[in-house]
Amino acid sequence: MTLLRVDKLSKHYPSESGEPVQALDEVSFTLARGEVLGVVGESGCGKSTLGRALLRLIEPNGGHVLFDGVDIATVSSRALKRLRRDLQIVFQDPFGSLNPRHTVAQLIGEPLIVHRIGTPSERRTRIQELLEMVGLPADAADKRAHAFSGGQRQRIAIARALALQPRLLVADEAVSALDVSIQSQIINLLAELQARFSIALLFISHDLSVVRHVSDRIAVMYLGRIVEIGPTESLMTAACHPYTQALISAVPRLDQLAAQRIVLDGELPDPAHPPPGCAFASRCPHVMDICRTVRPDLLARRAAARTTDAHSACHLHPPL
Amino acid sequence: MQADPLLHVDGLDVRLGDVPLIRNVTLCLDEGQMLGLVGESGCGKSVTALAVMRLLAEPPMRVAAGSIRHAGRDLLSLRESELCAVRGRDIGMIFQEPMTSLNPAFRIGQQIAETLLLHERVSRSVARQRAAELLETVGFPAPDAALRRYPHQLSGGQRQRVMIAIALVCRPKVLIADEPTTALDVTVQAQILELLASLRREHRLAVLLITHDLGVVRSYCDRVAVMYSGEVVEQGRTDEVFAAPRHRYTRALMRTIPAANPPGGRLPAIAGSVPPPQQRPPGCAFAPRCDAALPRCAVEPAALVGQSHRVRCWNPAP
Numbered sequence: 001m002t003l004l005r006v007d008k009l010s011k012h013y014p015s016e017s018g019e020p021v022q023a024l025d026e027v028s029f030t031l032a033r034g035e036v037l038g039v040v041g042e043s044g045c046g047k048s049t050l051g052r053a054l055l056r057l058i059e060p061n062g063g064h065v066l067f068d069g070v071d072i073a074t075v076s077s078r079a080l081k082r083l084r085r086d087l088q089i090v091f092q093d094p095f096g097s098l099n100p101r102h103t104v105a106q107l108i109g110e111p112l113i114v115h116r117i118g119t120p121s122e123r124r125t126r127i128q129e130l131l132e133m134v135g136l137p138a139d140a141a142d143k144r145a146h147a148f149s150g151g152q153r154q155r156i157a158i159a160r161a162l163a164l165q166p167r168l169l170v171a172d173e174a175v176s177a178l179d180v181s182i183q184s185q186i187i188n189l190l191a192e193l194q195a196r197f198s199i200a201l202l203f204i205s206h207d208l209s210v211v212r213h214v215s216d217r218i219a220v221m222y223l224g225r226i227v228e229i230g231p232t233e234s235l236m237t238a239a240c241h242p243y244t245q246a247l248i249s250a251v252p253r254l255d256q257l258a259a260q261r262i263v264l265d266g267e268l269p270d271p272a273h274p275p276p277g278c279a280f281a282s283r284c285p286h287v288m289d290i291c292r293t294v295r296p297d298l299l300a301r302r303a304a305a306r307t308t309d310a311h312s313a314c315h316l317h318p319p320l
Numbered sequence: 321m322q323a324d325p326l327l328h329v330d331g332l333d334v335r336l337g338d339v340p341l342i343r344n345v346t347l348c349l350d351e352g353q354m355l356g357l358v359g360e361s362g363c364g365k366s367v368t369a370l371a372v373m374r375l376l377a378e379p380p381m382r383v384a385a386g387s388i389r390h391a392g393r394d395l396l397s398l399r400e401s402e403l404c405a406v407r408g409r410d411i412g413m414i415f416q417e418p419m420t421s422l423n424p425a426f427r428i429g430q431q432i433a434e435t436l437l438l439h440e441r442v443s444r445s446v447a448r449q450r451a452a453e454l455l456e457t458v459g460f461p462a463p464d465a466a467l468r469r470y471p472h473q474l475s476g477g478q479r480q481r482v483m484i485a486i487a488l489v490c491r492p493k494v495l496i497a498d499e500p501t502t503a504l505d506v507t508v509q510a511q512i513l514e515l516l517a518s519l520r521r522e523h524r525l526a527v528l529l530i531t532h533d534l535g536v537v538r539s540y541c542d543r544v545a546v547m548y549s550g551e552v553v554e555q556g557r558t559d560e561v562f563a564a565p566r567h568r569y570t571r572a573l574m575r576t577i578p579a580a581n582p583p584g585g586r587l588p589a590i591a592g593s594v595p596p597p598q599q600r601p602p603g604c605a606f607a608p609r610c611d612a613a614l615p616r617c618a619v620e621p622a623a624l625v626g627q628s629h630r631v632r633c634w635n636p637a638p
Contacts, residue, residue, distance in 0.1 A: 042508075043476075179532065179594075181576055181589070183576075184587035185589040187578065188589055206505065209577070209578045212583055213578035213581065213583050246507055247506065249510075250506045251506055252536045252540075254562060263507075263510050264507050264511070267475050
């Protein structure tokens with residue numbers, strides 16, 4: 001069942017030169033209840049803008065975000081506040097996103113107070129429940145965030161995000177600042193809670209191996225657009241878009257030497273002056289004439305290697 | 321008789337006041353080699369690199385024991401003026417954040433030429449020529465135009481290329497690269513690592529590559545030293561160590577990586593976290609998190625033993 005339908009969501013920022021920078025360019029996808037969609041891409045591809053625009057932490061310039069039939073992008077602020085119970089986010093930096101003056105109980109309990117849920121004693125019980133759920137000791141409640149390590153702070157942030165039992169959670173680089181041995185603990189925790197409460201999860205990360213591990217489907221972004229989206233395994237094993245292929249091949253792996261790597265030439269185009277055709281054309285090893293003039297749409301396309309649903313924005317594969 | 325290694329760190333101890341930051345670190349690097357120094361935050365890998373360059377904040381930090389030799393010459397006994405001649409000329413260094421390492425007020429060309437003018441008696445025009453050559457070596461398609469640019473006009477990957485050009489302008493034999501690609505995107509990371517690999521192949525550059533990324537080490541380094549809590553716990557040839565890691569920490573670290581696991585399943589996690597330097601246990605620092613710890617592990621520090629593949633563990637994996 002579709003919980004979230006994003007339709008041509010766009011966001012542009014004014015730049016110094018006066019021309020708008022297109023951070024998000026007509027992005028469309030759906031997310032089902034309890035599904036995990038990984039969003040992967042490099043700096044400046046628009047993945048964080050996407051996460052924030054979905055929750056209307058920034059105002060999109062165009063498009064729709066239908067959550068359970070209600071358009072988050074245009075709903076009134078009063079209705080938005082009610083909706084926010086169902087929409088939560090965990091950020092990358094657990095040092096910046098937790099108020100250092102508040103105790104853990106205040107941090108986790110704040111959403112309950114904002115939404116007027118429970119009596120003080122019920123809230124205390126709920127806070128203890130949440131602490132236990134994320135694997136923190138009960139006596140953590142009275143400490144402040146600085147007493148905790150990065151991994152533990154991220155547990156606090158997760159407890160706070162889940163306090164209202166949201167139906168959609170955005171995790172924006174939620175494990176990226178953590179060391180490898182701590183990262184796996186937090187990935188396990190997120191995956192376990194997501195499955196237990198059937199939360200729809202938008203898992204944003206630059207790290208393809210982490211995204212692959214947690215996601216049912218993956219969307220690959222490049223310069224404000226989704227260039228490929230599909231089920232995790234088929235996308236990882238038979239990627240259609242040359243950018244997806246390069247991204248997968250660039251990840252240094254334990255079981256593969258550097259020899260087979262696709263190394264891209266060139267740099268990302270200036271987002272204030274995107275090229276008329278495909279944004280990846282300047283770095284693409286398979287670039288054709290049409291790529292420089294006609295922008296490919298994200299469509300179901302015929303790709304020989306794929307047996308399942310493949311949606312990519314690339315002229316190499318004819319639309320179905 | 322065997323020649324001295326290009327860089328030989330032997331039994332190095334660095335302390336912050338009385339707190340040992342790194343203990344008994346021994347590393348060896350020869351011409352054309354790439355040695356990966358790998359570990360998590362706070363394991364002491366950057367302290368090791370700074371100590372080699374004699375760039376520690378002294379005081380409060382100091383080298384308490386051990387030696388650092390470059391081609392047989394003891395770097396610890398050099399005066400500051402002699403060190404200045406070594407840094408940049410014999411040993412180059414690049415850091416994680418290329419933006420803060422470059423001076424925003426000067427053009428790229430000046431910053432590359434500056435290093436050369438400092439170390440060698442050359443004219444400005446020769447220095448400029450050499451700067452352009454280097455920019456071409458590190459992959460700028462139009463080096464003459466790049467010379468005139470300022471750091472803010474470059475992307476992160478381009479800035480790191482400039483840093484590499486500065487580090488290499490005096491043709492050092494050794495390059496110390498401290499997390500050179502951590503701040504970069506993965507496709508740009510691949511470009512920079514390929515560049516380092518080609519410099520190593522073509523110019524016999526020796527590289528000490530400091531990273532937290534086991535995949536980077538596996539792909540690019542011929543030797544590896546794994547650090548945990550201030551000590552080297554395992555070292556050897558990369559293929560040997562990755563094929564059969566013997567220290568329990570190395571094994572756990574490799575298993576915990578998402579890419580090493582079937583998608584969707586639970587990742588094998590390492591419980592707990594790294595102890596801070598002032599709270600290290602008396603025995604093996606990894607013992608409290610180790611699922612194969614013996615009673616002696618908690619009380620008695622282990623020594624680094626073995627021939628080519630060395631491991632610091634009382635109960636190593638077979």
